[in-house]
Amino acid sequence: MNNQDQADDLEQTLRAIEAAYAANLPSRLDSLREALDLCIQHPDVPGHLNALLIKLHGLAGSAGTFGFAKLGQQASELEIRLTACIKGSAPSGKDFSPVAAGIRKLLRWAAIDPNDGEIEQDTQDTQEGVAATPAADSEPDVGRLIYLVHDNGESVADMAAQFQYFGYEVVTVGGLDELALAIRVRPPAAVVMDLAFPAGILAGAEQIARIKAGCRQRFAVIFISTRSTFEARLATVKAGADGYFSKPLDMVALVDLIDRLVARDEEKAGRILIVDDEVETADYHATLLRQAGMDVRTLYHVEDILQVMGEYRPELILMDVYMPACDGIDVARVIRQDAMYLDVPIVFLSSDSNLDNQLNAIASGADEFLTKPIRPLHLISAVTSRVKRNRELRSLIMRDSLTGLFNHSAVKEHLVRELATARRMQKPLSLAMLDIDRFKSVNDTYGHPVGDQVIRALSRLLQQRLRRSDIIGRYGGEEFVVIMPHTTAAAAVPVLDQIRASFSNIRHHAEHQDFTSSFSGGVAEIAPDSDAEELLRRADAALYLAKDGGRNKIIQD
Missing domain, CATH: 1.20.120 (Four Helix Bundle (Hemerythrin (Met), subunit A))
Incomplete structure (x- = not known):
């Protein structure tokens, strides 16, 4: 479906809502x-x-x-x-x-x-808003495909294997003509160039730029070369390259860059909770935000808000001020009483244009006050910017700076919340504690920067291989925690064991030699009497058994 068809569908949906109103x-x-x-x-x-x-x-x-x-x-x-x-x-x-x-x-x-x-x-205003509404991407899904362009059979096989351990699909390509044909058939997530260009890297970069310009689907381009001169790097930058690595290759750094470039186009939709007793109004605004790519839930009965927030975990609340059951300002104060929701943006959307009332609403704990009626593009822009800003702030507070995973306190907070949800829904939940084997020896032998590289490699692998619903945290040092909702321990163990096997094959680059590492893990499943501390203790005990039993294995509690 093209952008015009999507805009037409949105217009029809909005017209249907307007007709119902x-x-x-x-x-x-x-x-x-x-x-x-x-x-x-x-x-x-x-x-x-x-x-x-x-x-x-x-x-x-x-x-x-x-x-x-x-x-x-x-x-x-x-x-x-x-x-x-x-x-x-x-x-x-x-x-x-x-x-x-x-x-x-x-x-x-x-x-x-x-x-x-x-x-x-x-009507004209509404149509203008529809035309300006960002449409969902209609291009084919590029998945995790990498084209590896090479002229050296031995090195390319080893590099392809390393990419595959990190969960990428790799297709090796022998030259630029073959690459151009492959991209026309199936656009990739990234192209990695490990090629000695006969006419020099400048000519090669220009060829890549022409191929990239002829493809409608965006993809990343990364060059690998034995040269590390300014002229070579400048040529690739002018050709629109996203990265440049000189040999010997730091494979973890390369995968880290590709992950970030791919994730740039795979950002999760913002979760928006609309609270409004006016059903038509709530559905209208929900339709606009969904068409802009957001995940939206509507709530017409304000007394259910705490339950819905616990289940849905919104990234922004869009709420009317005046509702029959309860004043929106009082609802905002109730939300702010819970420390878990202190950082969730609350945006009031109301027809009240009185400045004093708006300031009072902001003082109650809200972040912004929008006035009805609001043009679609204005609503989408306001919500999008608030969600983006909130994600940036939460990342600074709750994320580990080295890995980007949840930090110790954040992962424990998530565990408490997920335990409560699992009990309420009567669903299984498993917790895994993972620890890199003999990590002190890695630091002592190769230095702390290389040790950080090993930690980053495991964090990347976990993020790639686990589900989006799984919660991954760096618990401290070389220790990680994985929370797996709706998952029994018996189902969690083989998944983690596959990740363990892949990690043990990844080569880490040190100054004078490459080496491999491994990790051990313990898995525990929620029990009727388990609280967060008890579940952590049981997973840690299983991890100790794995370490004591020879390392590089996963043990179930």
């Missing part, structure tokens, strides 16, 4: 009329005024979003006047009659023509 508008107006009648019939009941305020707020926020701009604007003005009346700050004090007259006028007008000539301009 328009069909439901008469009953919404009837509900507003009933709330108004209750206020007139029972003027001494404060709850009726608050109920009417909520109805006005819902209409103010949703009408403009779904193409009824003037209706939304008038409802918003009446909402402000009713709020002032309730507080006694209106020009007429607590006199409700002017507000009631304004609502009656709105109801009469809306029953005749709620569009009132505004729909054409609003």
Whole structure:
């Protein structure tokens, strides 16, 4: 499906939501009329005024979003006047009659023509937003394919094997003409050039640039050479190369670079939780964000928010301020009471344009206040930037600087959370503790920089071979922890054993020689009486048995 087809599909989806809202508008107006009648019939009941305020707020926020701009604007003005009346700050004090007259006028007008000539301009705005909405990538999946271009049969076989240990699919290619044909048939994730160019590296780089320009799918290009001159490197940079390595080759550093280049195009979708009692409004905003590539969950009943947050773990909460069951500001304060959710961005989306109210909302723990109706591109941009910024900050706080894995405290926090989820859902969960064998000897023999290289190699291998749902952390030094949700210990052991076998074959580069390393592991499965500390203790005991039994093996508790 091309970008235009996706934009057409989005437009059809939005039109369907708008049509559903328009069909439901008469009953919404009837509900507003009933709330108004209750206020007139029972003027001494404060709850009726608050109920009417909520109805006005819902209409103010949703009408403009779904193409009824003037209706939304008038409802918003009446909402402000009713709020002032309730507080006694209106020009007429607590006199409700002017507000009631304004609502009656709105109801009469809306029953005749709620569009009132505004729909054409609003539709145009919405279409512009759709056209500007980023569409999902329609190109074929390149997976983890590497084309290894070479002119030396012996070295290329060894290099291909090393890539395969790290989980890449490798196809060896004998020259640039063959490479151009292979890319037309199947674009790769990366091209690694280990080639002595007859006309020099500058000519070779120019050929690669032409091949790359002729391919619609983006891929990384990395050069390997015996030369390390400035001129050679400059030629490859001008040709659009992503990396340059001189021999002897640091294989772990090369894989590390390719991983980062591939991951650049595989970033996980942001998880967005939309909290709004207005079903049509929530679904409309959810559709926009999903089309922009985000993972979105909607919540219409605010009392379920803590349960949903525990299960879904959102990276951003998009929430209305005024809801019947509970004020959004109070909900924000409830969320901020839990230290686990202190860093989750909360963005209010409301029709309230009063600056004091917006500042009060921000003071409650929110990060941003957006006003309805909001153009699609503005909403997508605001949410995307907040999620990206939050990920960067969390990475600094919760990630180990050497490996990029979760640090000690973060992985323990995840373990507590995953244990609670496993018990609630009555699903299995396994925990593995891994330790690099004889690591002190590696540091003493080859130096700490080489030891860091070994740690990075294992962290990369774990990230490549395990599922995205698995949680990997560097527990300390050369020790790692893996949390495997929905997995029994019997299923976890063979997976980890395959990783162990691959790691033992990876060659690490030292100054005077290459060497291999290994790791041992212990696996424990959740039991009815297991808390986080108990599960860690059992996995550690199994790890000790693996070490004591000769190392380079995985033992189940």
